[in-house]
Amino acid sequence: MLVAAGALAAGGALTACSSNSSASNTTTAPPPVTVHLATVVMDGGMVNHSGWPMYQPSDMTVPKGATVDMTIYSYDTGTAPLPANMAIYTKAAGVTDLTEGGQPVTTVAASDVAHTFTVPQLGINVPFGVAPTAAANSEQKPLVVTFTFTASKSGTFTWKCMAPCGSGSDGMGGPMATMGYMEGTLTVA
Ligand SMILES: [Cu+2]
Structure with a gap:
């Protein structure tokens, strides 16, 4: 009115x-289209699969040309430090307005990284740290990660986590090598 x-x-x-x-x-x-996309990172305990953190959903679709406002809610409290030869993944790339826990972020220290959301074919890399420590007897709150990117190229792209949060001596096994856990698809159509 x-x-x-x-x-x-x-x-x-x-x-x-x-x-x-x-x-x-x-x-x-x-007119330009803005879409909102959200995914949740659960630790293995939350999905009854110990040691198998999971992005849910792991397969996402956005319209071509859209501005994508994406939010990742990560409940994982464990780090998966990036080794020196993966240091490039400590830096955000291909996105704008990255915030984590309400703070602007451009880089996450290698030792603080819990997971990344990385789409190699789109030049997107978003590293993030652990969920905040919950006070005794209160429920775990997520780390809220927000950022924006433009889906200008059509296709189905594999995204993956680059932090060695999985199993095996290099941390790259198990969930890191399994679609639906630490990798999935981003379809731009
Ligand atoms: Cu991960």
């Missing part, structure tokens, strides 16, 4: 309305 009254007062009611979403007779390009 306030908006309508203001627009009328300004003598611009029709202009204000047509700028919202209805078709314009002077433009043929579709």
Whole structure:
């Protein structure tokens, strides 16, 4: 009501309305689309599969050309430090406005990394740390990771975690080598 009254007062009611979403007779390009995407990282205990942290969902689809506002809610409290030869994955890449726990982030110290969300073919890398320590007798809260990217290339791309959070001597086995756990697909269509 306030908006309508203001627009009328300004003598611009029709202009204000047509700028919202209805078709314009002077433009043929579709309006930019923003979509929201969310996934949750659970530790193995939460999915009854000890030692097998999991992204859920692990297969995601976004429209081509969309601006994707993505949120990762990570409940994992354990680190998986990146080794020196993987140091590149400590730096955020291919995304803007990365925040973790409400703070702007560009790099996560290798020793603090819990997981990454990495889409090699799209140049996207998002490292993040552990979930906040829960007070006694209170439920675990997630680390909230937010960022934005543009899905400009169509296809089905494999995303993966680059932090050695899995099994085996190098931490790259088990969930790190299994689709639906520490890897999955991002489809741009
Ligand atoms: Cu991981």
